[in-house]
Amino acid sequence: MTPDDLIRSYVDDVARLLPRGQRRDVAFELRTLLADELAAKAAETGRPADEEMARELVLAFGRPADAAARFHPVLTIVDPADSRRFLRLTLIGMALIWLLGLMDTVLRHPVASASDLPGVLGILWTGAGVGALWWPGLLVVCFAAGAWLRRNRPERAAWKPRRTDRDRISRFGYLAAVAAAVCGLLVLFNPATLLDYFYGGRAAPGAYQALALDEDFLRHRAPWLVAVMTLHLGLYAVLVVRGRRQPLTRRIDIGLTLVMCGVLTWLLPGGDIFAAEPTDQTVKGVIVLIVVGSLADAALKARRELRRAAYLPAA
Known part of the structure; x- marks a missing residue:
């Protein structure tokens, strides 16, 4: 594969990830940019451009998805600033659901001997184990709604001070x-x-x-x-x-x-x-x-x- 073919293949993969209206202009801009950088690198090393040099260039430029994100804003479902809280709530919620499922399963199906344990674990897994997956899905919807609100209604999502005296009771x-x-x-x-x-x-x-x-x-x-x-x-x-x-x-x-x-x-x-x-x-x-x-x-x-x-x- 020639250097031009390799660059063209990379640019095509990037363009496929962009909206149709942007593909032609971005592909032309990116192909020109990579060709100029490849020519500069060949002049710097003092040898003709080859496939290996072109491959190193496009790999350094990033995955096609990363390159496409530079030309078009990516769809963010969970804001990076919320990722730690999302993970914490996901783990806590699923742990609580599994704990509730475990207690309910043990109450409904007491373990009288070791032979009963596999059956109880199977009931637990098919019940609360798999069923708990609804919680991460609900969190994704809630966090996505929050991210949309912050982007489109910044005044409603603005920071507000909490009450100063939290120890006073009703x-x-x-x-x-x-x-x-x-x-x-x-x-x-x-x-x-x-x-x-x-x-x-x-x-x-x-x-x-x-x-x-x-x-x-x-x-x-x-x-x-x-x-x-x-x-x-x-x-x-x-x-x-x-x-x-x-x-x-x-x-x-x-x-x-x-x-x-x-x-x-x-x-x-x-x-x-x-x-x-x-x-x-x-x-x-x-x-x-x-x-x-x-x-x-x-x-x-x-x-x-x-x-x-x-x-x-x-x-």
Whole structure:
């Protein structure tokens, strides 16, 4: 292959990657540029241009896709500045989906022996394993929409300062959370009151049986759950009085959240929570979601605490 043929082949590959309206002009410009550079290189080395010299020239110029990008803006789906955050969210999201899938699979298909493990892993892979791929696709769409917004509506994507005092809390919001938690505990340990409230004491006997708690749970495991929730509600009461978070209360909150996740996780394989199996399975599924969400919240709070410690000036 002659040097001219090699350059022509390279230019054709570049032109094919460009819009039709630009191909002719860019091909002529690029062919002229490469021919001039090849002639200058031949004059510098003192020998005629050959195929090897032309190959070195086009390889140094870059792949055809890279060369085409210099003449025409590339379509950017995820902005380079967002690539690290995109990767982090992708890994965290897929890990959470796989964790939820693992817990759900183990609850629905308990591993009684080593022979059951391959079947459970197969169910996990065909379910949450492959199913988790929807998350990266959703992120691509969201990040692409954000990139389009920044390019076409820069005023809407302009930087805005965050609120300076992040430790100030909403007393009303925390009081509402405490009230909701207390009501939830009362309903959990006496669900008949909820049915009586809505049905005036005329609910079907099956409804009462569906919400009946397991006796073993009430005797051995429920006290631990109540104790941890009481500690958490006490912390919220302190925050309501003070009106703001402090380093100690932030760290206690993270610790209590982890303890609560540990207790809830301990409840799952420890036996039935409700006497009726459908209710018990539904509640355990909700507990899995609560544990995963609480762990994610604790991880974000711990990360924020580490950042605060890194930003504080040395004593």
